[in-house]
Amino acid sequence: MYLIAKETNTITALTKKTFSELGFRERSHLQEWLAANPESLGEKLLVIQKEFNGFADTNERLDLLALDGDGNIVIIENKLDDSGRDVTWQAMKYASYASTLTNDNIRTIYQSYLDSRSNGENAIEKLEEFFDDTEYADLVLNQHLTQRIIMVAANFRKEVTSTALWLMNFKIRIKCFKVTVHELGSQHFLSLEQIIPTKDTQEYVISMANKVQEELSTEGEVKNRYKQRLEFWGKFLKEIKGKSELFQNSNPVKDHWLSAGTGISNVVYQIVLTKTDASILFRAGRGSQAENKLIYDTLILHKTEIEKSFSSPLKWERMEDNKISKVSYYKTGVNYYNSDEWQDIIIFLIEFLNRLEKAIKPHLGEVKKALINLSTENHELTDDLIIS
DSSP states (O other): OEEEETTTTEEEEOEEEOTTTTTOOIIIIIHHHHHHOGGGGSSOEEEEEEEEOOOTTOOOOEEEEEEETTSOEEEEEEOSSOOOSSHHHHHHHHHHHHTTOOHHHHHHHHHHHHHHTTSOOOHHHHHHHHTTTOOGGGOOOSOTTOOEEEEEESSOOHHHHHHHHHHHTTTOEEEEEEEEEEEETTEEEEEEEEEETBGGGHHHHHHHHHHHHHHHHHHHHHHHHHHHHHHHHHHHHHHHTTTOSSSTTOOOOSSSEEEEEEEETTEEEEEEEOSSEEEEEEEEOOSOHHHHHHHHHHHHTTHHHHHHHHTSOOEEEOOTTSSOEEEEEEEESOOTTSGGGHHHHHHHHHHHHHHHHHHHGGGHHHHHHHHHHHHHHHTOOSSOSBOO
C-alpha cells in the first residue's frame, strides 16, 4: 500500500505491520472496529451482540453476532495475526447453535446488547429501522438453513481456506476477509480484502455451488429411481412366473422399460412405466424403417380382429418420421414410485400384456412372410429375422 503525494507526484510505501507489533488486540481493538463499522465487510449488517455465549448447554463464546439485509444470522469470527487451525470448525459450531434462534430470541439478544451500551435504544425500533421500517411482527428472521459465516484474520492458514472453499460446494455461505494494518509515521491504516470468494468471482462461485448441489441431488434421485425400478421389476417378474409365456427368463433392470421377444429379431413386447402412466406395447424396432413400417402395415390390416381379441381399442402409431412403429395400450393415473400401487400395476400389466400377446401372435406368421418377401426384393434383411 502506498500514500500518494499529489503535490510532488510521488508515492510513499506504507510499512506493513502485524497487529501484535503495534499492540492491537483481538477483542479490544479489531472486534470493536468491526462492531462499530460492520459495513467495512462490504455489505449492510446489523451487529446484535458481542461475545455472545447464550447458547444452551455450552459456555462457548462467539465474537460478533449479526443480521444481514435479508434477515439471516451472520457469525463473525475475528482473529489477529493468524487464523489458527480451528476457526472454521468454531464458526460452523456457532452457526449450528444460532440456527435455533427465533425472532424473539434475536430481539432479546439485541436488546441486551443495546442495554450494555446504555443509550436507551429499543431493539424493536432498531430492527424495524434496519429492515426499512418493516413492522417487527412482519419480520422473518433466521429462517431454515440460512446462517452465514464471516471470518476475519490477517493471515489464513491453508487448512482454513481449503475447508472454506470446500464448504461452499455444499452451499454453506461463508466469506473470508484478510485484514492488514499499515504504518506511516504515527498514522495507522487498516484494509479489509475479501479473499473467499473474491468479489469479482462471488456470483460465479455461488452459481457453481448451486450447480454442484443440484447435480448431487439429481444423482441421488437417479440412484433412488434405479433402486426402486430394480425392486419393482423383481416383484413383477416373480408375479408373472407361470402366468404368461413372456418374461419367463428375464431379470430385473434399472430402466423404466422391460422387453420380451416375439420371435422376430428386434420386434418386442414391451412394458414402459412413467410417473403417471403404465403402458404395454408391441414395438417394431428393426434396423430398417421400411421393415418396421411393413410390420405395422401388415398388422393394421387386421386391426378390427386384433382389437376384438384384445377387448379394447389400441393406440396405433406408424410414426412416419421415426424409424420405429408401435401398437400400445395405456393406463393413466398410476405412480410406480409409490410402492403401495405396485400390486395393482402388476395385475394390470400381466392381464393386458397377455391380451396383447394373444391378439397379435396369430398374425406374426404373416409378418415374417412379409419381411422375407421384402428381403427377396432388396436382397438382404437389416437384422436376423427369427430369434431361435
